[in-house]
Amino acid sequence: MTSYIKIPSHLTPSDPQGSELLARERSKATFDVNELTLALYGAEELSRFKRILKILESDPILDKSNIYYMGRTELFKYALRKDKRIIQLAATHKWNVDEFKIASRLVDMSGPYSIHQSMFLPTILGQGTEEQKRKFLNPAIRHEIIGCYAQTELGHGSNVQGLETTSTYIPETDEFEIHTPHLTAAKWWAGGLGRTANHSVVMARLITNGQDKGPHPFIVQIRDLTTHEPLPGITIGDIGPKFGFNTTDNGFMLFDHVRIPRFNMLSKFSQVTKGTGEYKKPPNEKLSYGTMVFVRSVIIFNAGLALARAATISVRYSAVRRQFVDKENPMILPNGQVVETAVLDYTMQQYRLFPVIAQAYAIYFTGEIITNLYKQYIDQSSRGDFSLLADLHASTSGLKSLTSGIAVDSIEDCRRACGGHGYSNFSGFTRFYQDYLPNTTWEGDNYILTQQTARYLFKTYREIIHSKQQSEEFSLRSNESPTIFYMLRYLSNPSQKCTVISPSDFKNPEVQLAIYGYRAAYLIARAVDQIDNHKKSWNSMLVEINRISRAHCQYILVHNFILTLQPQTSDSMNEKRRILHNSPSLKTVLTSVCNLFALHTMEKNLSEFLESGYLSPKQSEMLRVQISESLNEIRPNAVALVDAFYLPDYLLNSALGRYDGKVYETMIEWASKEPLNGITLDINPYSEKLFRNDVKAKI
Numbered sequence: 001m002t003s004y005i006k007i008p009s010h011l012t013p014s015d016p017q018g019s020e021l022l023a024r025e026r027s028k029a030t031f032d033v034n035e036l037t038l039a040l041y042g043a044e045e046l047s048r049f050k051r052i053l054k055i056l057e058s059d060p061i062l063d064k065s066n067i068y069y070m071g072r073t074e075l076f077k078y079a080l081r082k083d084k085r086i087i088q089l090a091a092t093h094k095w096n097v098d099e100f101k102i103a104s105r106l107v108d109m110s111g112p113y114s115i116h117q118s119m120f121l122p123t124i125l126g127q128g129t130e131e132q133k134r135k136f137l138n139p140a141i142r143h144e145i146i147g148c149y150a151q152t153e154l155g156h157g158s159n160v161q162g163l164e165t166t167s168t169y170i171p172e173t174d175e176f177e178i179h180t181p182h183l184t185a186a187k188w189w190a191g192g193l194g195r196t197a198n199h200s201v202v203m204a205r206l207i208t209n210g211q212d213k214g215p216h217p218f219i220v221q222i223r224d225l226t227t228h229e230p231l232p233g234i235t236i237g238d239i240g241p242k243f244g245f246n247t248t249d250n251g252f253m254l255f256d257h258v259r260i261p262r263f264n265m266l267s268k269f270s271q272v273t274k275g276t277g278e279y280k281k282p283p284n285e286k287l288s289y290g291t292m293v294f295v296r297s298v299i300i301f302n303a304g305l306a307l308a309r310a311a312t313i314s315v316r317y318s319a320v321r322r323q324f325v326d327k328e329n330p331m332i333l334p335n336g337q338v339v340e341t342a343v344l345d346y347t348m349q350q351y352r353l354f355p356v357i358a359q360a361y362a363i364y365f366t367g368e369i370i371t372n373l374y375k376q377y378i379d380q381s382s383r384g385d386f387s388l389l390a391d392l393h394a395s396t397s398g399l400k401s402l403t404s405g406i407a408v409d410s411i412e413d414c415r416r417a418c419g420g421h422g423y424s425n426f427s428g429f430t431r432f433y434q435d436y437l438p439n440t441t442w443e444g445d446n447y448i449l450t451q452q453t454a455r456y457l458f459k460t461y462r463e464i465i466h467s468k469q470q471s472e473e474f475s476l477r478s479n480e481s482p483t484i485f486y487m488l489r490y491l492s493n494p495s496q497k498c499t500v501i502s503p504s505d506f507k508n509p510e511v512q513l514a515i516y517g518y519r520a521a522y523l524i525a526r527a528v529d530q531i532d533n534h535k536k537s538w539n540s541m542l543v544e545i546n547r548i549s550r551a552h553c554q555y556i557l558v559h560n561f562i563l564t565l566q567p568q569t570s571d572s573m574n575e576k577r578r579i580l581h582n583s584p585s586l587k588t589v590l591t592s593v594c595n596l597f598a599l600h601t602m603e604k605n606l607s608e609f610l611e612s613g614y615l616s617p618k619q620s621e622m623l624r625v626q627i628s629e630s631l632n633e634i635r636p637n638a639v640a641l642v643d644a645f646y647l648p649d650y651l652l653n654s655a656l657g658r659y660d661g662k663v664y665e666t667m668i669e670w671a672s673k674e675p676l677n678g679i680t681l682d683i684n685p686y687s688e689k690l691f692r693n694d695v696k697a698k699i
């Protein structure tokens with residue numbers, strides 16, 4: 001890349017250098033970073049990750065050094081080029097789906113093909129018959145057709161039942177007719193639709209024999225495979241500039257009585273019979289919403305990665321950035337020189353950043369558990385057993401909402417913790433944050449989704465209180481279900497109190513779970529009473545409902561973190577957990593991280609723990625003391641804990657979060673490449689000219 005300004009090469013940052021400061025931090029760690037990285041990835045995945053990283057880093061098309069200076073059209077072209085390149089590399093190196101995902105994660109830019117991979121393929125896979133998979137999935141995997149997922153409309157998104165696009169069965173020709181009856185029915189937002197896709201999953205109301213059977217998925221070819229123009233009766237365009245995600249062409253689409261073969265209704269679960277138009281119901285009404293459940297589970301896992309990335313940048317930078325001398329505890333170099341204090345040593349900075357490290361680990365572990373639960377559901381459903389669906393839907397809804405909300409808040413907290421430089425694109429936060437933001441909205445707005453979780457919790461609670469005679473059955477189920485466990489425990493004595501008598505008691509996992517469980521059950525019991533006995537409307541309870549979903553999901557995050565650290569029988573332990581359990585130093589540091597997560601989250605929601613009377617004001621003071629203690633425990637390991645995420649510079653693309661700590665050298669080098677620096681302006685206000693020269697390199 002061109003530099004427009006020559007920076008004097010004899011200048012270096014004042015001592016100590018960033019690299020030296022990070023080396024000191026790394027030498028303080030009480031555990032082996034490589035071992036923790038292995039426990040997070042597993043040996044096989046880590047070696048794949050390294051192999052793929054090497055290929056991407058050395059590929060000129062996937063070079064990221066120019067992207068901070070690009071406008072939308074340029075960025076979009078870059079995104080299309082890199083999407084094509086990843087597909088070419090995947091073919092060359094014979095990458096499987098997991099390897100493809102690793103490459104996409106590392107290249108880290110949504111693109112015109114993103115929704116093809118993340119929604120079009122999974123929808124056909126999950127909802128298509130074997131014949132449909134042969135017709136659509138195989139060419140889609142080979143990228144002979146490119147698809148998108150058009151569900152949301154201009155007038156409706158959250159309310160899927162309210163979608164207006166129709167798909168009417170025409171027995172005479174054995175076709176469906178897709179139609180947009182109103183402007184509000186225009187398909188809107190679908191990623192890749194604007195300029196790229198030639199096929200789409202279209203969610204439309206199935207009308208057969210005059211009866212409306214609600215939204216179902218259909219495959220519609222939308223563009224000509226040769227000219228790439230929209231097919232007759234279909235109007236398509238890009239929806240225009242957005243807050244972020246501008247490297248993807250989100251689009252709109254209108255249908256004017258467009259015919260498709262009956263075969264194109266994805267029919268794994270529900271079917272329309274040729275000629276008679278008879279409708280065969282799915283075994284579960286909501287199976288056509290399956291793609292959303294899948295993507296929500298991915299969003300939970302991705303939230304952990306986003307937090308790890310934000311924490312890595314801000315923690316490393318805070319170890320390098322120095323301001324003021326802490327006179328009571330000055331930073332002294334080996335040569336005796338007193339230097340300004342690293343901002344990471346200020347307790348306020350620790351209180352802002354270390355909980356983000358803890359959130360990253362907590363959500364990472366729950367993400368793994370949810371991914372496994374999803375796999376288990378797919379396995380069972382392939383044998384016609386859908387019994388896990390309701391639980392999976394409730395957990396993924398609430399956890400998607402909670403974890404993406406935490407990630408958005410914490411990315412911004414980490415950015416601000418980097419001071420002024422956090423506002424520069426070179427921080428690595430700008431596009432990362434902008435592109436992450438819609439995770440709180442897409443796949444179900446975060447406030448809407450909490451209603452799904454609360455509804456499930458109310459149902460479970462009602463089942464327990466109305467079936468006293470079955471209490472034995474519930475006791476048995478409580479061994480497997482932490483939800484039933486905390487509800488039963490609450491019901492056994494609703495006026496129980498927290499047993500903490502000293503700050504360190506808060507470190508006891510049993511105590512933590514009892515506190516979280518009591519708070520969730522108390523809120524649920526109160527809400528159910530309001531609805532059932534005081535006839536409160538659902539709408540009047542929405543704020544409480546949101547609180548309940550959050551309380552339950554925080555319980556789940558804490559529960560899963562504790563479970564991860566508990567000894568398990570060796571046969572149920574996978575390789576990653578074995579590494580963790582065989583290393584006392586890893587267990588010690590992760591226990592501190594787990595405690596910080598549980599206690600900091602408690603403090604942030606303190607009023608809910610206090611109002612039930614379970615926790616006393618005195619205990620809440622002890623909680624603060626223990627949080628401070630946990631921050632101290634983590635301090636020597638802060639940099640090592642983020643290093644263990646193994647997020648390479650290629651991914652971070654951040655001057656502040658570089659592994660080698662060369663923050664200042666990179667900031668000035670990247671600034672010298674700003675194309676504006678290559679322009680000499682004509683500043684005479686009476687001249688029509690803006691520039692004295694064309695944009696050209698000076699060096």
Ligand SMILES: CCCCCCCCCC/C=C\C/C=C/C(=O)SCCNC(=O)CCNC(=O)[C@H](O)C(C)(C)COP(=O)(O)OP(=O)(O)OC[C@H]1O[C@@H](n2cnc3c(N)ncnc32)[C@H](O)[C@@H]1OP(=O)(O)O
Nearest residue numbers: 117118151157158159160161286289292298393442443444
């Ligand atoms: C290679 C792979 C890489 C993957 C990377 C992924 C990364 C992410 C990239 C994606 C990027 C961007 C793409 C974005 C795409 C989109 O946004 S697509 C559009 C998504 N839209 C939504 O999510 C809409 C949200 N609304 C809804 O889901 C529903 O309408 C809502 C659940 C809010 C309400 O549904 P209703 O039909 O009205 O149902 P309700 O009456 O409330 O409930 C009835 C009953 O059904 C149960 N239920 C509801 N939904 C589901 C479901 N999905 N699964 C199972 N069960 C469900 C509900 O619990 C009720 O049950 P009950 O027993 O009667 O209580």
Ligand SMILES: Cc1cc2nc3c(=O)[nH]c(=O)nc-3n(C[C@H](O)[C@H](O)[C@H](O)COP(=O)(O)OP(=O)(O)OC[C@H]3O[C@@H](n4cnc5c(N)ncnc54)[C@H](O)[C@@H]3O)c2cc1C
Nearest residue numbers: 149150151152156157158189190191438441442443444447
């Ligand atoms: C970048 C991006 C990419 C997207 N990609 C796709 C795609 O590929 N395919 C696709 O089909 N869609 C896509 N979407 C659309 C997305 O799924 C919807 O925007 C999302 O589901 C929210 O729906 P909505 O926009 O209708 O919000 P609305 O439902 O209109 O929400 C507006 C506000 O009303 C509140 N609200 C609504 N109903 C209730 C209620 N019952 N109770 C309480 N509060 C309520 C919400 O909380 C929210 O605050 C994308 C969106 C974005 C931003």
